[in-house]
Each structure stands twice: as structure tokens, then as C-alpha cells.
Amino acid sequence: MLIGESGVGKTSLIQVLSGEAFSARKTMAVEFTGRFIDTPGEFLENRRFYPALITSSADCDVVAMVQDATRISSLFPPQFSTIFTRKVIGIVTKVDVPGCNVERAERFLANAGVKEIIRSSSKANIGLDILQDMLN
Ligand SMILES: Nc1nc2c(ncn2[C@@H]2O[C@H](COP(=O)(O)OP(=O)(O)OP(=O)(O)O)[C@@H](O)[C@H]2O)c(=O)[nH]1
Numbered sequence: 632m633l634i635g636e637s638g639v640g641k642t643s644l645i646q647v648l649s650g651e652a653f654s655a656r657k658t659m660a661v662e663f664t665g666r667f668i669d670t671p672g673e674f675l676e677n678r679r680f681y682p683a684l685i686t687s688s689a690d691c692d693v694v695a696m697v698q699d700a701t702r703i704s705s706l707f708p709p710q711f712s713t714i715f716t717r718k719v720i721g722i723v724t725k726v727d728v729p730g731c732n733v734e735r736a737e738r739f740l741a742n743a744g745v746k747e748i749i750r751s752s753s754k755a756n757i758g759l760d761i762l763q764d765m766l767n
């Protein structure tokens with residue numbers, strides 16, 4: 632299950648990992664697609680949706696907290712990973728963008744309690760093999 636702010640690239644990542652073409656549109660509800668659970672960015676951006684994230688995570692094996700490497704802030708609260716009873720990993724997205732800051736993104740995730748972090752780009756095909764191995 633992927634969680635993270637709107638526009639960080641959750642749906643894009645699911646599409647490329649599923650062998651589908653990129654067709655980004657806003658995710659409006661929790662969506663079960665193959666081996667993935669996609670969630671709307673609003674579920675992280677608004678605390679009143681936290682219970683929905685927790686409930687949905689019961690159906691998954693791994694929660695991936697997704698942080699965009701181009702962003703100068705993060706909405707993941709400190710130790711957010713601990714609210715889940717599932718394995719939690721971090722995924723940094725958009726590492727292909729010039730001027731992005733991967734280390735900053737990793738710090739945000741570490742502060743949110745994430746131990747294992749994967750750097751990725753759906754556009755430049757980075758880190759997708761690692762994620763694919765994890766799924767298998
Ligand atoms: N440069 C770059 N852009 C990306 C990458 N992944 C996604 N994007 C772009 O980021 C934008 C948002 O992608 P989405 O996959 O829709 O983001 P999301 O996290 O699903 O957003 P919500 O559904 O609103 O929560 C799109 O314009 C994508 O083309 C990437 O690896 N690199």
C-alpha cells in the first residue's frame with residue numbers, strides 16, 4: 632500500500648511496476664489494483680483520514696511511505712510509521728529531476744520512523760528493479 636502527499640508519484644509508480652503506461656490522474660479513493668493498494672494524497676494531508684489509512688493497511692503486507700525528492704517539506708508526522716502494524720518501507724520518488732534533494736527526502740522519511748528506503752524514478756526507470764524484487 633502506497634501512502635504520501637498528492638502528486639508525489641504513487642499512482643505513476645504503481646503503473647510502471649504493473650507494466651502499464653503512464654496516465655497520471657488524481658486518485659480519488661482507495662484503489663485496489665493487482666498487488667497494490669493506491670491511496671489519495673488527501674488521506675495523508677488531512678488527519679481525519681488517518682483511520683482510513685490504518686484500516687486499509689490491514690489488507691496489505693507492506694506500507695510504502697512515499698516522499699517526493701523535489702519537495703522542501705514533508706507531511707509525514709514524526710514516527711508516523713509506528714501507527715501501522717505492517718512492515719513499513721520508504722520510497723523516494725522523482726530522483727531523476729535536476730536539483731532534487733534525495734538526502735533531504737530520506738531525512739524526512741527517517742524522521743517519520745522509516746528504516747529501509749528505496750530511491751526511485753518512474754520516468755527514468757530507477758529503483759524499479761529493487762521494488763519488483765521486493766514484490767516477488
Ligand atoms: N520527473 C518525474 N515526474 C514524475 C515521476 N513520477 C510521477 N511523476 C509526475 O508527478 C505527477 C503526479 O503523479 P501521480 O502518480 O499522479 O501522483 P500521486 O501520488 O498518485 O497523486 P494523488 O493521486 O493526487 O495522491 C505526474 O505529473 C507525474 O507525471 C518521476 O519519477 N519523475
Ligand SMILES: [Mg+2]
Binds near residue numbers: 641643657658670672
Ligand atoms: Mg494517485
